Amino acid sequence: MNKATELSIKGESIQSLYGSYLKGNYLVNRRYQRKLVWTVEEKRSFIDSIVSNYPVPLILLAEVSTEKGKKFEIIDGMQRMNAIMSFIDQEFDLNGKYFNLETMADTKFLMDSKKMAQKGEPLDREVCAEIVRYQIPLSVFQESGESHIDEVFRRLNSGGRHLSKQELRQAGATSKFASIVRKLSSNIRGDSSPTDILDLNSMKNISITNRSLDYGIAVDKIFWIKNNIITKEALRKSQDEEVIADIVGWVSNEKGLRSSSDILNQLYGFSIDSSEESSLASSVELQIQKVNEEKIIQNIQHVFDEIIGIIEYSGKTFNSLLFANQQAKISRYFQIVFYAFYRLIIEENMSICSRDDLVGCLDKAGDKIISLAAGGGNWSAREKQTQADALHGVIRKCFEPNQGVDPARNQWVTRFENILMQSSTEQSLYDFKVGFQPLQENLESLDNSVLNKVVKTLTAMANTFPNSKGYCLIGVADSQATADRYQKIYNDGYQTYSSFFITGVDSEANKHYGNIDKLFTKVVQLIKAQPISERDKDNLSRNITTVKYFDKSVVVLKIESGNEPSIYDGKYYVRHGSNVDEVLPENFGQLFARFRR
Known part of the structure; x- marks a missing residue:
């Protein structure tokens, strides 16, 4: 057997798997992996098998090299891995009781730091301890290129017992035809993502669920x-x-x-x-x-x-x-x-x-x-x-x-929804604002500070990854409380899509600028006065557009990475999650090296 394809077969505890999951060590390649489609009932049944100490199928991983070090692509077992992690993450119960967060150090830390909350009645800690000690059969092999992983996946499922005919056709297919089908299908379902490679943690945000949950896509x-x-x-x-x-x-x-x-x-x-x-x-x-x-x-x-x-x-x-x-x-x-x-x-x-x-x-x-x-x-x-x-x-x-x-140009319905869902899996390249003006009931004079922050954030997005696209959508509230406040100030309702609240900027435009066209013209003028490079001014001006989502007008600002970092007011910024951080002089070399690569 070739050394590159030697298998490491072992049992690994759920506690250990969950620790790696929190670190983002498990990747999903959407070129060949099926959608997350297990129902809550199917997930419960799998967890019940673990509680009953029944044997479960082996999970196959490929060890791959990334810019962030060694990671593991899930070749077989994504639905099972998601069932385990989502049960611990309080996303569903077992017989009316939820995983007890006091059981593991990782979950207790998350609970103590307010990053996770215990739901409902917790399962007995002894039962939860048995769950996290359960040894999941795991097989890891060293990848030797994308085509190698694709072939392993295809052969693993060639019997047709696991995947449908269409899933086998799409698995690992690299033609332009297959790419178009994959992208359009995801766009129309609503489970699109900005890249083919996602970590398992992000997959739940675009999973297809049979319940009205606060994440994912309702089937x-x-x-x-x-x-x-x-x-x-x-x-x-x-x-x-x-x-x-x-x-x-x-x-x-x-x-x-x-x-x-x-x-x-x-x-x-x-x-x-x-x-x-x-x-x-x-x-x-x-x-x-x-x-x-x-x-x-x-x-x-x-x-x-x-x-x-x-x-x-x-x-x-x-x-x-x-x-x-x-x-x-x-x-x-x-x-x-x-x-x-x-x-x-x-x-x-x-x-x-x-x-x-x-x-x-x-x-x-x-x-x-x-x-x-x-x-x-x-x-x-x-x-x-x-x-x-x-x-x-x-x-x-x-x-x-x-x-x-x-x-x-004026019909952006599905594309707009795709951008909303993609933001769930790559927060650093997406931002939302309810409008261009602060939400004040008696605004005495127009305030350009919101646009300044938006442009600064966009330059940070351009610096986060080379060859990337960053979006800021104006007319989308980041919470229902913000959407409700917008409704109170402007006496205008909002549309909902998944967990997003689309207010549009029509009422703000009519009140402060006269109409949406005048708002658009003003924003273009203000962009030209921003303390950014001429390249980025041209980039933003060319990529600004107004889209209609039902009866709501949303302004979309987009920036594309250039061949060198973007600068704002004499400084460089990058985006980590939803935070904009200044790049200190001692890190300039690392920033510029990223673009040289």
Whole structure:
């Protein structure tokens, strides 16, 4: 056996695992790892097995080198590791009782320092002591490159007992096609992250949960489930990604594609059976390169946002809008609607001119206009095209040509939600402010101190990691108390998304500046007067935008790292979590070296 692949197999106590978890030593690579989808009931069942001293499956880790030293990528066992850590972290109970924080030194310290609070009635300490002494079977191997880990993961799951077909297709896939599917699927579910590598501690913030918890994403609010397009169980098996893969394959292929499991395999470069379609993966890859990966994501995302907007406007779900009686499986019908919208919005550069008429055209369209053959694993390209053409002809009157405006600029719904969720896993690159003015009921004169702090924070973000992007969203409250105070001062409500409160800046703009356009112009002027480099002034001015989230206008300020550190008022700053720290002269060398690398 090659020394690089020698396994270290041992038992490690839950107490020891939890200590490493607190240090951020466990990593999740989202290129191949499945979503966190275990329900609370499944987590309880696993903890009950530990309490009952039953044997549990081995957890496989790969030791990897990072800038912060040696870490461990979880190759197999992420759901189990999360169940253990989240139980100790008080996220769920066992038979009505929570893990006793007095049991371990680590948890007692967190409780004493007010970083964690004991929930409900604690489990007996003797039981908790038995839990933390339990030896989890652990296997660690030395990685020898990304492709090595990918292959280990794929072989481990090749029997299909653990992963669905789609999860195996995506596992470790590095093509542009797979990247687009992965990013779009995460964006639409809401579990996107700024990087592929996350520590296990952060994964819970974007986990998919079946309960109304104060973290993660409620499965009932995910687009596919909320609109009865696919089932919860289908989502767990990544069938939403199959729909997205079908869509990406269709819009990226000039001749259109039939749908089948075999075609999906070929799009990912597997199971090439016929010479006619043997080059399908490379053909689609070439088309993606011609158009540009980010442009395809932007186009598809924009069409999704338009469909979401129409569904919200109708006051119905997608299922109830298209059918008189709820249908069991309608992902194909969604694709037909998507293709018709895509042709109008992207290919013909049109925008909706009458939402009322469009809702009227879509009402019962699944019964009256779209006629699909029943079931089966194959769906012909001709049927897709014929049905999309039929719907396109009916709804075209509800659209009008764009007047030279980029339609994607003003439709940021899903992208905005993604930024909110990404902030949960990488706080140092995201910041939120409720407005540009202090929350004072009788503000006598305009105060620029908030913008000064925002720009200073953005320069610190640019210095935190090379080649990074930092965001500050103005019009998002950092707590419900702040949102309530905004509502009291401006007599204006707010929207909620996950644990975020979107107030918008409309009321502030109208009161202090006249309207949102005047506020925007003023902010651009003030940025030019900030004590920052000309490069950063240009960067911020080019990347400032106003997005509409429902009826709320949010100002988005973005900065991109340059080839040297950003300076604010003669000083350098970096961001650690939500704190902005000045870089002292003795650390300048380390800061500049980071950018030279």
